Structure formats: structure tokens, C-alpha cells
Amino acid sequence: MKTYRIGVIAGDGIGPAIVASARRVLDAVGSQNFGLEWVEIDGGAETFRRTGAALNPVDLERIRNEFDATLKGPVGLPEVRNPDGTEAGVLGGILRNGLDAYANIRPISLTPGVRSPLTETERGAAIDYVIVRENTEGLYASRGKGVGTGDVHVDQLLVTRAATERIVRQAFAIAATRTGAPADGVSRVTCVDKANVLPSMAFFRRVFDEVAAEMSAEHPSIQAEHLYVDATAAALVENPSHFDVIVCENLIGDILSDLGAATVGGIGTCPSANIGETAAYFEPVHGSAPDLASTDPTCEKADPTAQILSAAMMLDYLGEPDAAERIRRAVAAARAELTQLASASGKDAREMSSLTALTDAVVRKLNLSK
Numbered sequence: 001m002k003t004y005r006i007g008v009i010a011g012d013g014i015g016p017a018i019v020a021s022a023r024r025v026l027d028a029v030g031s032q033n034f035g036l037e038w039v040e041i042d043g044g045a046e047t048f049r050r051t052g053a054a055l056n057p058v059d060l061e062r063i064r065n066e067f068d069a070t071l072k073g074p075v076g077l078p079e080v081r082n083p084d085g086t087e088a089g090v091l092g093g094i095l096r097n098g099l100d101a102y103a104n105i106r107p108i109s110l111t112p113g114v115r116s117p118l119t120e121t122e123r124g125a126a127i128d129y130v131i132v133r134e135n136t137e138g139l140y141a142s143r144g145k146g147v148g149t150g151d152v153h154v155d156q157l158l159v160t161r162a163a164t165e166r167i168v169r170q171a172f173a174i175a176a177t178r179t180g181a182p183a184d185g186v187s188r189v190t191c192v193d194k195a196n197v198l199p200s201m202a203f204f205r206r207v208f209d210e211v212a213a214e215m216s217a218e219h220p221s222i223q224a225e226h227l228y229v230d231a232t233a234a235a236l237v238e239n240p241s242h243f244d245v246i247v248c249e250n251l252i253g254d255i256l257s258d259l260g261a262a263t264v265g266g267i268g269t270c271p272s273a274n275i276g277e278t279a280a281y282f283e284p285v286h287g288s289a290p291d292l293a294s295t296d297p298t299c300e301k302a303d304p305t306a307q308i309l310s311a312a313m314m315l316d317y318l319g320e321p322d323a324a325e326r327i328r329r330a331v332a333a334a335r336a337e338l339t340q341l342a343s344a345s346g347k348d349a350r351e352m353s354s355l356t357a358l359t360d361a362v363v364r365k366l367n368l369s370k
């Protein structure tokens with residue numbers, strides 16, 4: 001039996017609770033098919049507070065070299081800040097740039113049993129698209145840098161040809177594995193930018209066009225299109241079923257992924273993958289919810305869905321797509337069951353979907369589907 005070595009960063013706030021839930025689910029699905037060896041790694045705001053570094057550089061090397069993949073909980077605490085006001089306990093810059101995990105893959109899909117704030121007419125056929133966020137440059141390249149005086153600060157938006165080419169290629173590769181946009185079944189990669197205003201984004205679009213032209217030989221059925229980011233924000237609410245794969249600069253991807261998440265039940269349900277050539281880690285789209293963690297120390301009100309689905313994305317990456325799919329089905333079935341139970345007993349759905357109740361239900365569904 002194959003055993004995977006998995007690094008695990010439990011994180012801050014609700015992180016440890018939802019990561020424990022995801023580990024239970026992975027252990028349940030893995031028990032018959034593969035082994036998982038968990039190696040705990042310290043990282044995040046508490047780690048920063050204790051040690052002065054959000055991640056020990058030795059641990060970054062271990063994540064790069066020793067593990068098949070890493071499962072990461074949300075990190076960061078609002079009071080743990082750098083002198084310039086930015087958060088000191090987050091790991092995005094350290095892990096994404098440190099591992100060159102250039103592709104941030106964020107699937108947005110509406111699953112049965114989950115309430116969307118959009119009406120059925122707005123939703124159209126279905127909501128099922130993937131945001132492919134460039135993860136190593138863009139406006140985030142200014143992290144810890146920029147030029148400032150007491151009265152002004154300038155951040156710079158970096159777009160390189162190499163990073164844009166590889167992220168656009170990744171977007172086409174993902175589109176090739178999917179069944180197209182829900183509205184019309186057309187495979188489509190949408191380049192989202194602000195090319196009408198910013199020269200860096202006009203460049204991003206130009207490189208997109210070049211790669212798209214090159215890709216059209218290999219994937220003639222994938223349609224390439226552009227949309228400005230402001231129009232995209234509106235379209236993700238008014239016409240989400242048009243989208244299949246979106247590729248964009250780092251900050252645009254950050255913002256649109258929370259917007260997309262809000263249309264499919266909230267950020268508590270959306271997973272993500274950070275993938276590079278040699279290392280990858282998997283984490284929910286949302287943060288560590290310190291408010292929730294401080295008012296509810298057991299974190300029973302925290303939703304582990306995004307963390308569990310991030311673990312499923314990790315199994316896809318490890319080459320265990322059947323186990324990943326079983327987890328996704330179990331999560332959908334468990335959520336639907338708890339919602340139904342709640343409405344039958346006149347209770348609040350959130351009350352029924354406590355962290356433990358949801359994790360128990362997912363594990364039960366998995367054991368039934370063995």
C-alpha cells in the first residue's frame with residue numbers, strides 16, 4: 001500500500017479545528033487505499049508571535065523536499081502586524097513565492113443542499129467555474145516592498161512574460177479536463193484584466209493572446225475571450241453560468257474568488273490549491289476567523305467544508321482522483337442531509353451543521369460508500 005507523507009500546518013483561529021476535521025475525513029477515505037503519514041509543521045501568526053518568524057526557513061525546505069503535499073489551515077491574527085501595518089502571520093508570500101507555487105486554483109461550484117443568494121434565473125444552468133489566479137507576482141509582488149514616505153506610498157504591479165505564459169497554459173490545461181461552461185457547454189478561458197487602463201494588464205492580455213493562439217492548435221475547441229475585471233464582477237453575479245475557466249492577475253483573483261464564493265454558499269465552502277512544478281499545498285480560500293474562534297473556543301460553529309474540499313484537491317494532485325471524488329460526494333450528501341434534518345425539525349441549519357456533526361456525517365457517508 002502506498003503511503004503519502006503529508007505536511008500539515010494547522011494554522012490560527014479556527015484553523016486547528018477545521019484541519020483536524022479534514023484529517024479525520026482523509027484518514028477515513030485513505031484507510032483502505034493508501035496510507036497517510038502526517039508531519040506537523042508550525043506556521044502562522046501564533047508561530048510568529050512565539051518565534052519571530054511565521055515559518056521557520058528549515059520548514060519551508062521540508063515542505064519543498066520532504067512531503068508529497070502539504071495541507072494548510074488558515075493563518076493570521078489581526079493583532080499580529082508588521083511595523084508597516086501589514087499582517088505578519090500570513091504565509092502567502094513565504095509559501096507561494098518560496099515554493100514557486102505559481103498556480104492558485106480555486107473552483108467555484110454550487111453544490112446541492114447549499115443556498116445561493118442568487119435567484120435561479122440569475123444562476124442560469126449552474127455555477128461551475130475555476131479561477132486560476134497567478135500566485136507569484138501582480139500587485140502582490142509589492143508585498144514587503146513599495147516606496148513610501150510619511151505622506152505617500154506606492155506599490156508596484158509586476159507582470160512578467162514567463163509567469164503569465166505559465167499561468168495561461170495552466171488555465172488551458174484545466175479547461176481541457178472540464179466539460180465546458182454550464183450555460184452552453186463551450187470550453188472557455190476568460191482572461192480577466194484591466195487592460196483598458198493599466199499598461200501592465202494590457203501586457204498580461206497580450207501574452208494571454210499569444211498563448212491562446214498557440215493553444216488553439218492543440219485545443220481548437222477551447223474558446224479564448226477577454227473581460228475587464230469590473231464587468232466580470234457584475235457577470236459573476238448576473239450570469240455566472242457563462243464561465244468555465246478564468247485566468248487573472250494575483251489581486252484580481254483574490255477579490256473575485258471571494259465574490260464567487262459568496263454566490264455558492266460563502267467562503268466557508270471554497271477550497272483551493274497552490275501548485276508549482278515541484279511542490280504544492282492546499283488550503284481553504286477563507287481566513288482564520290479569529291472572532292469566531294474567540295467567542296467559540298471549540299469552534300463548533302466553524303464550517304470545515306472548504307478545508308475538507310481542499311484535502312480532496314490534494315488527493316487529486318497526489319493521483320488519487322477516486323478518493324477525492326468520494327470525499328466530494330460525501331460532503332455534498334452530508335450537507336444535504338443536515339440541511340434536510342434541520343428543516344424537518346424546524347431548527348436552524350447552522351445549528352445542525354456544527355463542525356462535529358458535519359464531520360461525523362461526512363465520515364459516515366464515506367464508510368457507507370466503501
Ligand code: IPM
Pocket residue numbers: 076090091092254285287
Ligand atoms: C487568500 C488570502 C490571502 C491572500 C491572505 C491571507 C494573505 O486572502 O489566499 O485569498 O490575500 O492571498
Ligand code: MN
Pocket residue numbers: 254255258285
Ligand atoms: Mn483572499
